[in-house]
Amino acid sequence: MAARNTKGKALALKMYDALSTEFPDSTCSLEIDCPENLAIRGILSAQCTDKRVNITARELFEKFPDMNAIAAQDPETIAAIIKPCGLTGSKTRSVMAFAKKMTGEWGGVVPNDTALLMEVPGIGRKIANLIVGEVYGTPAVVVDTHCKRVMKRVGITESTDPNKVEKDIMKVFPEDTWIRIGHLSVDLGRKYCTAQSPKCDACPLASFCAGRI
Ligand code: SF4
Structure with a gap:
């Protein structure tokens, strides 16, 4: 289990760095005034x-x-x-x-x-x-449909149950990335890792993604 977690943490770190480079301005797409x-x-x-x-x-x-x-x-x-x-x-x-x-x-x-x-x-x-x-600013992971799909394809989780996906993310991503990783997953899911036709060749995660096609 420890070895699996270590592997997952290394994958999570690579994923976070690559997504942060690709989407430096990633943020919540719902307007936030109050x-x-x-x-x-x-x-x-x-x-x-x-x-x-x-x-x-x-x-x-x-x-x-x-x-x-x-x-x-x-x-x-x-x-x-x-x-x-x-x-x-x-x-x-x-x-x-x-x-x-x-x-x-x-x-x-x-x-x-x-x-x-x-x-x-x-x-x-x-x-x-x-x-x-x-x-x-309370550390919390928002698992939407993009996040669920991306995390499974990359290899962070084997589940499609949002509660389980959330737990799997929390196991391997550092707490201070939990809010942002949700936004980054949405950006990736919209631009590259779409439901029907993922653009793996251009994807910033292509070099280490388990689900690359
Ligand atoms: S390489 Fe393909 S399957 Fe993997 S995250 Fe990128 S678009 Fe999705």
Whole structure:
């Protein structure tokens, strides 16, 4: 096990260095203005592009600039605005539930606590990790569909279960890279390691990737 971990750590280091060189400005593609708005964007991001979420969230926050204003609306009003992001019913319930937590028991402060955040329907582990990582700098790995695919192809994990992938990443990547490795994986997944036609010949990980084709 120790030998396997050592090998994994060496691979992780090579991967991190190569990705950091390729994508020096890698960052979260959801807009971040304040913690609560990021949480709402995270809720809206399920099965939707970050670009679409950013546009729709801007419209929402222009009309209702804080959580008090959102919590005071009828769900139908919120639903009409967030509809372009899809899954309108469940996302509306989540946005309302989050706004009510913020104006109620959380006293206006987004918790730095994944378990508490996950009490809101629609906030799963991925979004909770995104919030604590981006808002508070708490080391946390965001495993989205790109990260899952890339980590398996490269050889960091053998699993496709996001919770297991997260644990495998945490075993081999240093804690201070956890937030950034998620962003770097997304950049790689979008530019080179796409789901259908990975561009292995041009990929910065090609020289050591287990899944190169
Ligand atoms: S070499 Fe190919 S499979 Fe490996 S990470 Fe790059 S694009 Fe993906």
